[in-house]
Structures are given as C-alpha cells and as structure tokens.
Amino acid sequence: xxxxxxxxxxxxxLKLSGEALLxxxxxxxxxxxxxxxxxxxxxxMGRGIEVAVVIGGxxxxxxxxxxxxxxxxxxxxxxxxxxxxxxxxALQDALERVGCDSRVMSALRVQQVCEDYIRRRALRHLEKxxxxxxxxxxxxxxxxxxxxxxxxxxEIGADLLLKAxxxxxxxTDDPLRNPKAQRYSKLSFDRVLADRLGVMDATAIVxxxxxxxxxxxxxxxxxxxxxxxxxxxxxxxxxxxxx
Numbered sequence: 207x208x209x210x211x212x213x214x215x216x217x218x219x220l221k222l223s224g225e226a227l228l229x230x231x232x233x234x235x236x237x238x239x240x241x242x243x244x245x246x247x248x249x250x251m252g253r254g255i256e257v258a259v260v261i262g263g264x265x266x267x268x269x270x271x272x273x274x275x276x277x278x279x280x281x282x283x284x285x286x287x288x289x290x291x292x293x294x295x296a297l298q299d300a301l302e303r304v305g306c307d308s309r310v311m312s313a314l315r316v317q318q319v320c321e322d323y324i325r326r327r328a329l330r331h332l333e334k335x336x337x338x339x340x341x342x343x344x345x346x347x348x349x350x351x352x353x354x355x356x357x358x359x360x361e362i363g364a365d366l367l368l369k370a371x372x373x374x375x376x377x378t379d380d381p382l383r384n385p386k387a388q389r390y391s392k393l394s395f396d397r398v399l400a401d402r403l404g405v406m407d408a409t410a411i412v413x414x415x416x417x418x419x420x421x422x423x424x425x426x427x428x429x430x431x432x433x434x435x436x437x438x439x440x441x442x443x444x445x446x447x448x449x
Contacts, residue, residue, distance in 0.1 A: 215436055217256040217332060219364040220247070221355035224264035224293055226370055226426050234265060235296050244300035246432045247337055251306060255436055256332040258362055259339045260355040261297060263289025269347075283347035287314055290351060294341035295319060301337055308337040313345030313354070325361050332362065352406040356413040367419055368435065369406060370426035375443035376403055392444045395421075405445060414445070421445040 222243070229236025251257050269286030273279040294310045301308040309331050310320035321327070323340060331338045343354040352369075359367045376398075379387040395415035398405050405411065405423055414421050424431050424442030434441045 215255050215365045217258070217362065217364050218250070218366045218368055218436070219258045219260065219355060219359035219362065220368045220370065220432070221352065222259060222261045222370050222426065223351075224262040224266060224289065225372075227261075227293060227296070228265050235293070237300075240296060240300045241304070242429065243426070244297065244304050244306065246430070247301060248304050248306040249433055250436050251335065251337060253436060256335075257337050258328070258332065258358065258364065259294075259297065259337065260343075260351055260358060261290055261293040261339065261341070262351040263287070263293055265289075266292060280347040284314070287342040287345070288316075290343060291316055291320065291341040294339040297339055306337055307335065308339060310339045310341055313340075313342040316342075328362060338362075350407050350410070352410040353413070356406070356410040356419065359419055360413060360417045364419065367414060367421045368432070369421060369423045370432075371423055372425060372427065374425040374428060374431075374441070375423050376405055376445070390443045391440060392446065394448055395445055398445055405443075411445075415447060418447060 227235045227239055229239035247257055263286050266289040267286050269282035273282040291312055291314070298308045298310050311323040311328055312320050313323045315322055320341065328338050340354070340358045343349055343351050344357060355367060373381055375389045376393060377387040377389050381387040395411055398411055399408060422435060422442055422444050424435060426432070431441050
C-alpha cells in the first residue's frame, strides 16, 4: 500500500471538539476562534479540496458527565447531540460570513434549522463545492462524536480524517506535564490501541483501521497548521495501518 500521506487530497473530514470553539471563553463559543477556523476552512477549499466537518458539543453540554450524575444516559446523549447542532449552526454562519457556502446536515431530524443527513445528498453538496457540517453525531446514544467522525469520513470516501486537539499530535507522555515527551511523527492503529494512547475512542480507531482511513492528529490552536497539512507538511502525527 502506498503511503497515504503522499497522496494528493481531494476530500477531507475535519473533527473539531466543542472545546476547540471555546478559545479564551470558559463556556460557549469564542467568535474570534470561530472566525479563524472558518477562514482556514475557506482557504483549504480554495485549494480545490472538499471539506466536511464534525463538531462535538462539549463547550455547551456533556451528556456523559450528566449521565454519571444520575440522568438517563440516552436522554443525556441526545441533549449532547443537540449541542453539536448548535455548534454546527454557529460554524455555518461563520463560514458564510467569510464567503464559503455550507450546509448543516443532522443525524437527528431538526428540519426547521438544517437538513437531514443523507449520504448521497452530502456527497452532492461536497461535489458542488460546499462545506458540509455533519451534526448530531451518529444519531444514536452511547456513541462519541469521534466515532461519528470516523463513520462519516468512511461514508463520504474521505482521503484523510483530521482530528483537531489541544496538542500538536500524539506524544510519548503528556507534553503539558512532561516537557521531555517526544512527538510521534507516524504511528500504526495497532500501536495506538495496544498502548492505549487515547488518540480517539477505540471504536473510532478500529473503524479507521478496518477501512484503511488515514488519521492525522494536530493542534487546531496553531494558526495555519490545517493549511500546512493539506500542503503536505509533516504536522502533528499521522496514524495509518502500517507505520
């Protein structure tokens, strides 16, 4: 198998955590961060690359946390899915403000504010040069937005799944606590699972591995890193079937 990092990119899926939208805020959405993310997505699309986005909802609501406090898990997870719809609408607005056509497609039916997720329609939007923002996870409780990102990336035939985090890739130890921690440039999915490196949840990693979907982990807070990745630079950590 050829090195996926060397292939020209036609279509990517960007996974953003809800916390990525916090910026300097303690809760909610920082408009400055949202505008910067939208501008970088527009620049990527300006290179002829089709972009889909999956956003978490942790800046607004965490279903798993409330479930641990006693709420029914299915109810809590559905509330979390609605938080991702709110973030997706905010990103759509930011994208359109910078001149980038976009569509929000939800796995839950919220037809007054966005489209239902239909795979063939999502593909058509991408082919027409629209950014597709995929909301509400998989539409099912007990599945993370990481798993939703892997699933949707596979469904739309993405060439690369990009996982935005707070650190520049995967390290031998927590780089915020251990300044001597070393960054992995490339890893295998098997190594990630065996060493429990916590890149994404295990279901998401297995889906990527079984479908040969390359994953790159990078720091969305480093301005311009998204552009550098699509330009072929070695940013963050690449996770593939064989490293």
